[in-house]
Amino acid sequence: QARLVESGGGLVQAGDSLRLSCAASGRTFSYNGMGWFRQAPGKEREFAAAISWSGDNTYYADSVKGRFTISRDNAKNTVYLQMNSLKPEDTAVYYCAAAPGWNGSYYSDDYAYWGQGTQVTVSS
DSSP: OOEEEEEOOEEEETTOOEEEEEEEESSOOTTSOEEEEEEOTTSOOEEEEEEOTTSSOEEEOTTTTTTEEEEEETTTTEEEEEEOSOOGGGOEEEEEEEOSSSSOOSOGGGOOEEOOOEEEEEEO
């Protein structure tokens, strides 16, 4: 059974960095677009970043552009989200997702597989 497991979340101070990982098991996602979404308390889930199967195409929400970097290692079946210059408004549960197709997407409905999420808390 296909499974996505996020890790790397935690409690940090504003300005710090974190790197999230999303490890896939049960099947390869090397040919699938992957994405990171986040959900803050009391808010809807929102898009953060996405990447195509090859890594050639990346997409970012305006709120994280220039601070977050999505990457992937297909040999390890793992996707990463490097988060720098973290702000308190980045506090959320971060979810990894896999799309059925080769490219990433801004829209959560385009993703077929989801992880359970990892909590990121940024204190001011």
